[in-house]
Amino acid sequence: MLFRFAAAAALIFAGAASSLSAQSVRVNGAGASFPFPLYATWTQAFSQQNSGVRIDYQSTGSGAGIRAFIDRTVDFAGSDAEMTQEQMDSVEGGLVVIPATAGKVVLAYNLPDVGELRLPRSVYPEIFRGAITRWNDERIVAANPGVTLPDMQITVVRRSDGAGTNFIFTNHLSAIDEAFASEIGVGTTVQWPNLANFVGAPRNDGVMATTMQTPGALGYVEYGFARMSNTPMAMLENASGEFILPSNDAGTLALSSGDFSGDELFVYVTDPSDPGAYPITSMTWMLFYRNHGDPQVAEALRNFVTWAMDDGQAMAAELNYVPLPDAVKESNRAKIAEIQ
Amino acid sequence: MRSSDKGADKAGVITRPPSAGELLANRVFRGAAYGVGAATLLLLAFIIVVIGGEALPAMVREGFGFLGRAVWSPGRGEFGIAAEIWGTLYSSILALIIAGVFGVAIAIFLTQDFLPGKVAVVFRTIIEMLAAIPSVVYGLWGIFVVIPAIRPTANWLHDSFGWFPPFSTSMGGPGLAPAVIVLAIMVLPTVAAISQDALRLIPYKVKEAAYGMGTTRWEAIVKVMLPTASGGIFASLVLGFGRALGETMALAMIIGNANQISWSLFAPANTLAALLASTFPEAGDIERGALMYAAVVLLALTLVVNMLGVLVMQFTSRQTVN
DSSP states (O other), X not given: OHHHHHHHHHHHHHHHHHHHHHHOEEEEEEEOSTTHHHHHHHHHHHHHHSTTEEEEEEEOOHHHHHHHHHTTOSSEEEESSOOOHHHHHTOTTOEEEEEEEEEEEEEEEOOTTOSOOEEOTTTHHHHHHTSOOBTTOHHHHHHSTTOOOOSOBOEEEEEOSOOHHHHHHXXXXXXXXXXXXXXXXXXXXXXXXXXXXXXXXXXXXXXHHXXXXXXXXXXXXXXXXXXXXXXXXXEEEOTTSOEEOOOHHHHHHHHHTSOOSSSOSSOOOSSOOSTTOOSSEEEEEEEEESSOSOHHHXXXXXXXXXXXXXXXXXXXXXXXXXXXXXXXXXXXXXXXXXOO | OHHHHHHXXXXXXXXXXXXXXXXXXXXHHHHHHHHHHHHHHHHHHHHHHHHHHHHHHXXXXXTTHXXXXXXXXXXXXXXXXXXXXXXXXXXXXXXXXXXXXXXXXXXXXXXXXXXXXXXXXXXHHHHHHGGGSOHHHHHHHIIIIIHHHHHHHHHHHHHHHTTSGGGOSOOOSSSHHHHHHHHHHHHHHHHXXXXXXXXXXXXXXXHXXXXXXXXXXXXXXXXXXXXXXXXXXXXXXXXXXXXXXXXXXXXXXXXXXXXXXXXXXXXXXXXXXXXXXXXXXXXXXXXXXXXXXXXXXXXXXXXXXXXXXXXXXXXXXXXXXX
């Protein structure tokens, strides 16, 4: 009698549990920290609009995200840098790569009396290579007629932690400057010159704070951080010889000069050709399993990305990310169906 | 035998054999104490095995050259922590000297009847509150207060005494000097609190005896109180040094994180803990191994410092007994 009662109770509980899981799908993602503010807004808005689906994204860094993705401890991952062939091969169930948004790396500077600073493409890689160390260097002065540049050391503020921002920035500098490519190279962590005028600070906010506190500082950060702290940003010379101030439109122009027709999973626009393009613009990607194993989660992810390509792109601009050009959105729609 | 039985039967006796319940409680408590003690050791062993295991491939690949190179470039597979070892020791030793001088002075001030008892308690509480401030807050304070405050002095020192190696570079922003100042303040409560305990533990009659022999207050403190408390004061310095070696977040924010070895106080430097904290999240597999190797080195460094501390403490306490 007691046994029968217990069995009935167990059945009821089991039934309740399964109907509960049918209603609520939990999806976990982790990875790149740079798009985190946008992804957090997206997942929150999407979870609110779709009752029964809850998506969480943790900002752990691209490297940790890729590791978690290979270990299958998450349902999707975010990354600012491409995966190695070895990493791609070790993903069980196949890989779908979807560019979700894009960001710009800007050069923020701390020169109280300089309202507008132009940095030619022959100059700024030299500063980050340690070859130009003073603000009144004749090459900087020549590009800024009418501006009085102080006789002051350039304190280069760089990221001290491994970061997708480093990758985007060094990828661009290496593309336009051979000396930079051979001396420093590309990576999420690189060996910067061992000079006393190079200081490292952790994360975007650390670089921003150090730049704001150090007269004569020049630091590279994600656009949103410089924008929110109202720090002046340098105008950079692009491949067409135009000096471009960072803006969302200039970022979209940079992306639209990329070629997204090929089979490459990770496409970079390291040196955009459009005359109005801001030169340091790069996409950030979401990684999905071709065969996730749980059809409910796969369906939730397909709906989520479809929504992100549509309504989500408007939110991107509000949060200072670059809205994707139509060509990219189009190719993404085809890829979304592959998430199973 | 019989007499003890009789005694147990009488009400109000003082002695009786422990009851079964008390015996059980005793056994359980003893078991739990042994168990917790063993668990602590096991946990330490487990940490060493896991970190050592992950570090082993990097140790084999990099060898001892890892300790002598000052480069960190995962893209090229070049790793070395000479600069971090240098920065860790340089910053910790300087911070310990500052914190040691101030900490011991505070301990003397608060325990040798310079202040009424209640005021001393207030002082003591304030200093101990320094230990409760989160590391990140110290880091922010370093960026927004310490660096701008010392920049003019630092640059004047560089302009006037640039030939002196510690002043050989000008100060742009983050660097060793602000890191040392912040680190010293973070270590201060540890040094001050334990030194105070050591001074307070000296029996009052020792001081009375010193005064009785006609010493001045200064002589009593320097020649009697400090030597008697030297074991405890030394322990406070060792603990403070251990804390300085492992301090992470504040240093990662203000030391400048540069892989270079320099005598200059105003140049950016790096520490092992800061390197681990800043590069770990984005590290690839090979870099992770190298970071684990760096963690092993930090662990060994801390262990050696603590063991040296214990040895010196035994040596000094033996001397004071004589």
